Amino acid sequence: MNLVQATLIDARPGPGRRIRAALGFAPRDTLRQDASLAAALAVVASVLAAADLGSGRHPDALGWTLLLSAHVPLVWRRRAPMAVLCVAIALLATYHQLDFNHSAPTAASMAALYTVAETRNLRRTLPIGAGVIGLMVVLKLNDGMAGVAESMRITGWVIAMLVIGSYLRVHRENVAAAVERAERAERTREEEARRRVAEERLRIARDLHDLLAHSITLIGVQTSVAAHVLAADPTRLDREAVAKALDDIAETCRTARGEIRTTLEVLRDGDHASPDTRGPLPGLHGLPDLAVTARAAGAKVELTVRAGDPPPAVGAAAYRIVQEALTNAVRHGGRDDLSVRVSVDELDGALRVRVTDDGTGAAAATPGFGLVGMRERARSVGGTVQAGPRADGEGFEVTAQLPLEGAA
Incomplete structure (x- = not known):
């Protein structure tokens, strides 16, 4: 398995992406996805508030307005995460101060915190998390020990969302970096392969030129010698000189044929050719x-x-x-x-x-x-x-x- 294959396996779509694809969402249709998420969380919050699950009183008209309004900014959570968090905190702080059902808006606030952690580096995420926890503690000071217990519980959720968001952000960055390295390595290998092919073609061109130019020149000269001997004095033909010239031509052809055969073997073998197929270097x-x-x-x-x-x-x-x-x-x-x-x-x-x-x-x-x-x-x-x-x-x-x- 090469580096590109391993990287693609690491970067394969997760369950969330597969579910979104099954529901018909395009990979980059983030606004539509976030609107669906905001609507789902609003439904969950409404059910919790209507059933009076958790502490706090049943919301009145103002409470329902604050609760549902806090979910609307989540539609733009990935486009403006800090703005969404600030608006949601302002609405939910008022909601909690009026002592409406405290469990209902938990999912919305955690979604806003998770988005900030996923889109910001650790140095910017930690102060934000500390500020949210500090604000929550201040709001719970008047509740006595019950407020302290509630603060501890919410603090755990806040820290969990920040850790999960930061981890996924780092993982995504690592996968992206691995993909980039794999693509860069693949490009380097392709460039190296092209360079080697170019060098091999140049080497073969030089060998063929040297071989053919040398052999053809000698054959031409030896043929001229044979023709000169034949035409010089037909009545006194020097058979020995003619035979020697023809033998030299035949030997030159045999040598050239052997070197051409070696070169063609290299070309036929292609990528499987080994240095041994070239024969000993002259x-x-x-x-x-x-x-x-x-x-x-x-x-x-x-x-x-x-x-x-x-x-x-x-x-x-x-x-x-x-x-x-x-x-x-x-x-x-x-x-x-x-x-x-x-x-x-x-x-x-x-x-x-x-x-x-x-x-x-x-x-x-x-x-x-x-x-x-x-x-x-x-x-x-x-x-x-x-x-x-x-x-x-x-x-x-x-x-x-x-x-x-x-x-x-």
């Missing part, structure tokens, strides 16, 4: 394979790795950055004897990745998702990427600083 150990495939595409690649075993996330970021840099160099190099130097060094608690080429086309290429993806990958581990033409104007350079400490 890392520095995969850089020699990238160099081999780039060499197969015709580039001269010099790879230097002077680093230990970094955290998996840092190693994966370095791998993808080198992969994208090599892909851009092969695609935009613009020369047959392209040379690319790749160096990975560990320095001052960070992994420094540097990829430079002496091509002519990368500097003029239109920026695309590749550079954006490299920067996002570096940012995901707290690093940075700088990419642009070399200082001497010959070729392109990509430099990344990837911190080793605190990387996820």
Whole structure:
């Protein structure tokens, strides 16, 4: 059971609300409900007064007027509780002073007190209750011991109404606060879920871009090599070179198919996917394979790795950055004897990745998702990427600083 379900159970309608719903009252029709309550209490008071139940004399015309008039303000008890209490006290104090039936108006006075306690905080309720009790004691001073006994009885009722009203007010506030906390927690979970979905979509988009851009570029270059060999001298066909180019294309397709399959498995599994379904993250150990495939595409690649075993996330970021840099160099190099130097060094608690080429086309290429993806990958581990033409104007350079400490 989650927090929202538990809160809804705590906040389910009570018996009073269910009874009001059965009688046809709307949830917010408070005026109609209070008018019905005032009428019911007036009927009860009239029965008690007419039957002479309790102490005091039978009401005359003035007594009936005061008794019934004291119930009228209860119609607005939740809209103006203090005003209703003051009017009711004024009418009932006069009624009691004339020694009419003292039991008849008890329910009306208790309803007014309960409403004040339910709608006011404790610091404001206590002085009101003390004032009502003090007024009642003053009115009963002339009755001797009987007045004292009556005062004790009424004091108990007053305190009971104040306690019940205050308790229900606190309970209602706690339920409202719990509902608000539950809704806020639910919104937080939904926002977190949306953020995770967005991050996962971005990660998959980066992986697909890096994979497809790299693979398609290599396939295009290898296909061009095979076509060149076939068209160069048909009478002296270099079957070995053609076979090697086709084997390289087939190997590139197999590698791309495997990585695409892994990505699709993550997408199919959805919320049930575990980190294991992604397979092992690529890392520095995969850089020699990238160099081999780039060499197969015709580039001269010099790879230097002077680093230990970094955290998996840092190693994966370095791998993808080198992969994208090599892909851009092969695609935009613009020369047959392209040379690319790749160096990975560990320095001052960070992994420094540097990829430079002496091509002519990368500097003029239109920026695309590749550079954006490299920067996002570096940012995901707290690093940075700088990419642009070399200082001497010959070729392109990509430099990344990837911190080793605190990387996820």
